Amino acid sequence: MADASTAVVLLSGGLDSATTLATAVDDGFACYALSVDYGQRHRFELGAAKAVARSLGACDHLVAEIDLGIFGGSALTADLDVPKDRSPDRMTEGIPVTYVPARNTIFLSLALGYAEVLGAADIFIGVNAVDYSGYPDCRPRFIEAFEAMANLATRMGVEGRRITIHAPLIELTKGRIIRRGLELGVDFALTFSCYDPDAGGRPCGRCDSCLLRAEGFREADIADPALRAD
């Protein structure tokens, strides 16, 4: 059973969750990383998550498998086209086809189960409400409501330990996330952000996620190390 400075960190393999893990490590938590293999078509991110967890010194890294594709309804799990070449204005118009129903709720629930087994009262998630691409479950109000629920759902809550959901990036722009990650030693060359399953493990450069990432590196005024010729 871990002590009070143990945290579960949701880790997708993208740059936001890598910076989140680095933040939790920097805050002094012993970090247990959790990735979810949810039938996403862009599975290269799971390999990236493994490399990121190792490079940042996570105590362990689990991959929970659940096929959200059985429900259908998202371009990230079903056979729908991933939108390309959208301007940032268009990305925040409504909820995009890449939205996976209840994804962050499901991920945080799994993290809560893992945290309860570890005896960890702290959970980190790299959601971001600034460049959030229109997902309802990236808003601060959602995180607060999940935390309130988590404290009623669990043995820890019943026994009086306060569970905290940390979303350290929630108010940062992508550029500031990248700068913070660099300060904390994140190797962004290990991260993978592309939504396109047909890009063969190389970023397509045209989906919302690639475009937001590119905009972030422009804002931070550095080159994306994942795009270097190799």
Added chain:
Amino acid sequence: MADASTAVVLLSGGLDSATTLATAVDDGFACYALSVDYGQRHRFELGAAKAVARSLGACDHLVAEIDLGIFGGSALTADLDVPKDRSPDRMTEGIPVTYVPARNTIFLSLALGYAEVLGAADIFIGVNAVDYSGYPDCRPRFIEAFEAMANLATRMGVEGRRITIHAPLIELTKGRIIRRGLELGVDFALTFSCYDPDAGGRPCGRCDSCLLRAEGFREADIADPALRAD
């Protein structure tokens, strides 16, 4: 896309969730049943869930697979002994080893994802706070907190549709649940409640779940049809 009278019903294959499905059908909902194959050692309940869904006229029945055993921590998923022959007083002393960390949170999160894909604003779960065997995630305050969170988590919530988590059995004794189920046409011979993985698909009669079920049938003053000689 389904209309407003569509519901997702969590269905374990036990008598509580069978009565819950019968209640949702009786309320006029077109019901989509969802079971979770979570690596439980007592998997006979999944076959029971299928039979119950069919007998009560569910529109569809999905089984989501997720291995909660990767986290360990419960006699229902890990190689720990299932407690036997405990008195009802003992069952409510603290949280038992059969508690699966964050189980109802995870199940409701999956139901929320399915509901969002269906366009269903109603979710039913057969939790019970009376004979609840000491689980924190069976209490009314937990259900209310989950509902509040769900309305912030989803596209439906953002678009102004109110999501409701129904827990129609939450204040009923096991005997009253059985009476209600019988009134609504539940065939309890199809249901399966035993926690013991070694009972070979026959109820062991000695785990908490078997003992609560037996007490319920005594209270309802009828014989358990699942125990008839066959």
